[in-house]
Amino acid sequence: MQDEQNLTAEDLSHIKSEDGGDKGKPADAGGDKGKSVEDEGKSEKAAAKTEPKGETKTIATGADAETEDKAKEEAAEKAVKPYWPENWREKLAEHISAGDQKAYKRELKRLERITDPSGVYGNFRELEAKFTSGGLVKVPGKDAKPEDIAEFHKALGVPEKPEEYFKHVKLENGAVIGEADKPLVDAFAAEMHKVGAPPAVMNAALNWHYKQQEDAAAQLDESDDSFRRESEKALKDDLGSAFKRKTNAIGSLFATAPGGTDVKNEGSLYARLMGGRMADGKIIGNDPDMVRFLVGLVSEVNPAATVVEDGNQSGLTVDAEIAAIEKRMKDDRRAYFKDEKAQARYRELIDARSKIQARNKA
Numbered sequence: 191m192q193d194e195q196n197l198t199a200e201d202l203s204h205i206k207s208e209d210g211g212d213k214g215k216p217a218d219a220g221g222d223k224g225k226s227v228e229d230e231g232k233s234e235k236a237a238a239k240t241e242p243k244g245e246t247k248t249i250a251t252g253a254d255a256e257t258e259d260k261a262k263e264e265a266a267e268k269a270v271k272p273y274w275p276e277n278w279r280e281k282l283a284e285h286i287s288a289g290d291q292k293a294y295k296r297e298l299k300r301l302e303r304i305t306d307p308s309g310v311y312g313n314f315r316e317l318e319a320k321f322t323s324g325g326l327v328k329v330p331g332k333d334a335k336p337e338d339i340a341e342f343h344k345a346l347g348v349p350e351k352p353e354e355y356f357k358h359v360k361l362e363n364g365a366v367i368g369e370a371d372k373p374l375v376d377a378f379a380a381e382m383h384k385v386g387a388p389p390a391v392m393n394a395a396l397n398w399h400y401k402q403q404e405d406a407a408a409q410l411d412e413s414d415d416s417f418r419r420e421s422e423k424a425l426k427d428d429l430g431s432a433f434k435r436k437t438n439a440i441g442s443l444f445a446t447a448p449g450g451t452d453v454k455n456e457g458s459l460y461a462r463l464m465g466g467r468m469a470d471g472k473i474i475g476n477d478p479d480m481v482r483f484l485v486g487l488v489s490e491v492n493p494a495a496t497v498v499e500d501g502n503q504s505g506l507t508v509d510a511e512i513a514a515i516e517k518r519m520k521d522d523r524r525a526y527f528k529d530e531k532a533q534a535r536y537r538e539l540i541d542a543r544s545k546i547q548a549r550n551k552a
Contacts, residue, residue: 274306282310343386352379358389362397414473421478428482431531432538440484442492490545508546512539 275281279301287293304310330338349355356379361367367375375396382392426433441451441460449458456462464475474480515536519526526532 278307279304282307339386346386346388348383348386348388352376352383355379355382355389355392359393359396361400365400367396414476417472418476421476421481424478425481429485436485436489437481439488439492440481443484443488489542508539508543512536512543515539 279298283294283298283301286297301310304313328342330342334342349357353376356367359367378395379392382395387395425437429436441453444451444458444460447459449455449460451460452458453461453464456465464473466474468474468477468480515526515532518532
């Protein structure tokens with residue numbers, strides 16, 4: 191190595207001449223006179239830059255630009271994408287659930303909506319921004335000041351006064367708050383205002399209340415109708431063909447009562463009493479025991495009313511009908527004793543006449 195380092199420029203020129211094509215010429219001969227070794231090196235590098243490097247890719251040699259581009263994209267993605275373990279979701283869910291398998295499955299399902307762990311941090315930052323920017327409403331604590339509570343209520347949209355709730359109330363199916371309900375609804379609004387209920391809560395509560403009332407009324411109507419039909423069937427079985435006559439006679443008991451016997455007059459005692467309800471909630475006028483009692487009562491107080499078909503309660507028609515039946519007994523005794531209904535009617539009329547006579551004597 192030391193000998194090589196001691197070579198002169200002349201020696202090097204001879205070596206180049208032997209390798210190149212200027213055999214036998216000194217280094218300063220021809221047009222290269224005065225060119226240094228350094229200059230020679232630069233020239234060689236410049237020449238090398240102009241020469242093609244590697245294999246030329248062509249379609250004929252199997253080159254595929256689309257495949258090459260895809261490979262470049264994948265390589266670029268791998269270069270910039272951070273590495274996360276494949277089971278990062280399972281690890282996070284396991285840490286959060288602390289051994290609770292139900293919680294683990296629940297948290298894992300939520301994590302499946304996140305692409306990678308950076309999304310977890312992104313969600314945290316978003317939530318943090320909402321807290322710091324006032325996007326979330328802070329619930330006052332037990333020691334909160336009145337002004338803090340007022341601010342909280344304002345953020346929820348609670349009106350300043352309870353009566354202002356009704357600006358936002360919209361009842362379903364075109365219903366309106368009736369005068370009879372207003373005291374109750376006003377009291378309810380005042381209580382809702384105390385606890386800071388938003389108008390939407392007040393609206394939902396009132397709609398629920400009226401819907402419940404509507405459903406309850408419909409159920410009660412259905413129950414009343416069913417009870418009336420059952421009672422009517424039982425009473426018809428008991429009273430037979432006299433059912434209509436005897437139940438119609440009940441009204442005569444209220445002839446001297448306020449409102450008289452007009453059942454259509456809602457203010458009459460008769461209508462109010464018969465439309466009222468028993469302790470078990472059944473309508474009084476439909477209760478079979480009550481109807482039987484009133485029929486028995488009217489037969490004692492006004493016996494003619496329960497036996498006279500045309501409503502004449504003077505007692506004369508009772509005598510007239512008895513006479514007609516007795517005439518039939520004489521004219522066609524055999525046919526009469528075969529007619530059980532006629533015999534029952536005769537006994538009913540005789541009983542009524544006895545009661546009328548006893549009342550008249552008294």
